[in-house]
Amino acid sequence: MKHHDREALLRQIQEVEFATLELNLYLDTHPTDNNALIQYNQLSNQLLMLKQQYDMCYGPLLNFGFSPSQYPFRWIEGPWPWERQY
């Protein structure tokens, strides 16, 4: 997979997760807004699928068992978010 494909998928994850984070904060103070909650659950499913796709193609996105890994353990592979190649 090419570098820009990884970047594009990552960007998509960042966008969807930004929406779920924003809805999460909103729902913290508006827990009975059902429309927001429906949107939150829909985006949460979408986010899960995107993350699974990322894990399979580019290695684990999350640590501690939240992302499976191929052999050898791919979690230790860069680029890390602070590195320029990221």
Added chain:
Amino acid sequence: MWIYEKKLQHPVRIEKCDLRMAKYLYTQYGGPDGELSAAIRYLNQRYTIPTKEAKALLTDIGTEELAHVEMIATMIYQLTEGASVEELEAAGLGSNYAIRERALFPADANGVPWTAAYIQAHADPVADLHEDMAAEQKARTVYENLLDLTDDPGMKDALRFLREREVVHFQRFGEALRIVQEYKESKKIF
């Protein structure tokens, strides 16, 4: 428990090397109104906040602030990574180099180390949430100062994103404060 995601909350694309800006950015890393102060403030206040809405909000915003610490640190790291000693010195980062080479350190733009004296906790939810709202406004104005100091598009994009988050957090803390005040009113014990 926290889980790490191997990604930034928002992309950081630094297009030109600007060490002067790296020094200024330190204020949002380990300065009084910086992201580290914010994360520790909220994650520490949540234990004694009484309402369920505010417990969730302090946990979630505190967690988001940790992602902002990472964005600021990434910007500083990338700006200083390839710089020569002479360049670091010329940008006022010579004293940092003397102490720790190119290592990052939670300090403000003048090198003053981060201290817990920047934050407070009172267990009084009205006092705590007012502090949190003030902190978001102070961080917003610092981001506006930083935006005045750079014309790099990548830098501006990241700073604008972080500035906007302060505005959203202020709004949410204001709502949590209203809920806390209603809760206190319903209990009527002082």
